[in-house]
Amino acid sequence: MVAEQLDAPNPETLVAEAKAAFRDGAMLTVQARCEVAYEGRTSGHLGPGDRILVAKPDGTFLVHQPTGHKPVNWMPGGGSVSARTSDGDAVLLARRTNPSERVEARILDAYGLTRFDATDGATYEESGTEAEMHEYIEANPDALEEGLRVVEHERESKYGFIDFFARDGNGTPVVVEVKRIQATLNHFDQLQRYVSLYREENDEVRGMLVAPDASERVRRALRDNGLEFVALSEFDTDAKGAMEAKLTDF
Amino acid sequence: MVAEQLDAPNPETLVAEAKAAFRDGAMLTVQARCEVAYEGRTSGHLGPGDRILVAKPDGTFLVHQPTGHKPVNWMPGGGSVSARTSDGDAVLLARRTNPSERVEARILDAYGLTRFDATDGATYEESGTEAEMHEYIEANPDALEEGLRVVEHERESKYGFIDFFARDGNGTPVVVEVKRIQATLNHFDQLQRYVSLYREENDEVRGMLVAPDASERVRRALRDNGLEFVALSEFDTDAKGAMEAKLTDF
DNA sequence: GGGTCGATCTCGCTC
DNA sequence: GAGCGAGGTCGACCC
Structure with a gap:
């Protein structure tokens, strides 16, 4: 029973x-x-x-x-x-x-x-998370910018954890913040916090916010502060396309 | 039935x-x-x-x-x-x-x-929220700093939504951000955004993060950027004391 | 244990 | 509808 x-x-x-x-x-x-x-x-x-x-x-x-x-x-x-x-x-x-x-x-x-009296040994398997987006970027840094090299993933800094610390084709350091969803002002804040650290010591550092989309206000905030937005929707699209095929129609 | x-x-x-x-x-x-x-x-x-x-x-x-x-x-x-x-x-x-x-x-x-077949017309009544903390501060600005005057509550500025806009004993403007829980780096980000935008036009302005506590990293971020942390635990204590009296012991 | 950050966040508010 | 911020956030991961 x-x-x-x-x-x-x-x-x-x-x-x-x-x-x-x-x-x-x-x-x-x-x-x-x-x-x-x-x-x-x-x-x-x-x-x-x-x-x-x-x-x-x-x-x-x-x-x-x-x-x-x-x-x-x-x-x-x-x-x-x-x-x-x-x-x-x-x-x-x-x-x-x-x-x-x-x-x-x-x-x-x-x-x-x-x-x-329930018994349940199964665990939920999920895909399309930000962790997977990180893996994708680590394997395909060119998707963000031609010639970009990832130096460190989840780098700890004085002001918190940086998603990716990278260098561009010229060797200039690039701080990369990744979001799975449309970027918000808080995400801009976060990137700004990390980049401000490096600007104190090295005048040349780039900051890059990577997300499927961003509002005009966020894009402007980035622009006004010398930061960059990179729209990365390929991962999103690929993942969704592959997954929808698995679902039986109702 | x-x-x-x-x-x-x-x-x-x-x-x-x-x-x-x-x-x-x-x-x-x-x-x-x-x-x-x-x-x-x-x-x-x-x-x-x-x-x-x-x-x-x-x-x-x-x-x-x-x-x-x-x-x-x-x-x-x-x-x-x-x-x-x-x-x-x-x-x-x-x-x-x-x-x-x-x-x-x-x-x-x-x-x-x-x-x-459930019918439920009741709504949840809660106390001890950040809104109540705001009321407390508005009534007792001295708890933050002797001589502080609250000029405006929930000020909508072009820089964002500021919890309190105040002036200290010298008349210097103070941007106050209030948190009910231990302050996080995101809370620092928020205050930093308000203050930095304000500083573009008015050179003298203070930024104050009010919370029951903050990690060392958050305190350092505030310090490094000319912002202040004010530990406000009185409200917390008062509220809890008053509320625990209401509960019948089990 | 504390710190930091993501989340299918949800919810509520404002514009 | 988008944007923004709070939450008794929770949960995961790292130290």
């Missing part, structure tokens, strides 16, 4: 079932009308309403309202979830230390409960 | 129940062994394993493994979720446009299904 369901459990039954699930390392899902309180990095309260509660064996706890991608309240893994009755209600409490915080859900009316 | 449960539904029953739930605007939870594919901003695949699937009426779709706070695959609200059978399996598909993307879960073995 991998999953076990209870219909409209009373508080005592819910607490007993929850304790058993936590003890056995099972996932717990509860559909209920509840109130939620959070106390930790900030504090907050959510009045009564219908939500889905999920508790995982690693201490993860999620409160999902009927809309929205993000849980309205949550606890990341690493802590623990416990159950008890209080004033006649079942209460689920998730807590952790460092930072010290807690989420408490008071269950006013439980509509359904599912215990799920 | 707010919640309705099915134990180990077969593919046809699952699809029928899912379609009914989507049509009626109910939340759907499925415990199942499944495979998942994502195609969109990146692409990825997750091999067979036990997971909890949640579909919301706003088009949100979540795939949760037994561990971890974040769903391994998801679709934010705004799109739609549909169900069908394919090669004898039930398949749930979530998609949206802009960006165009899709998550497809092939259900190999359904252990449990819950339909939940």
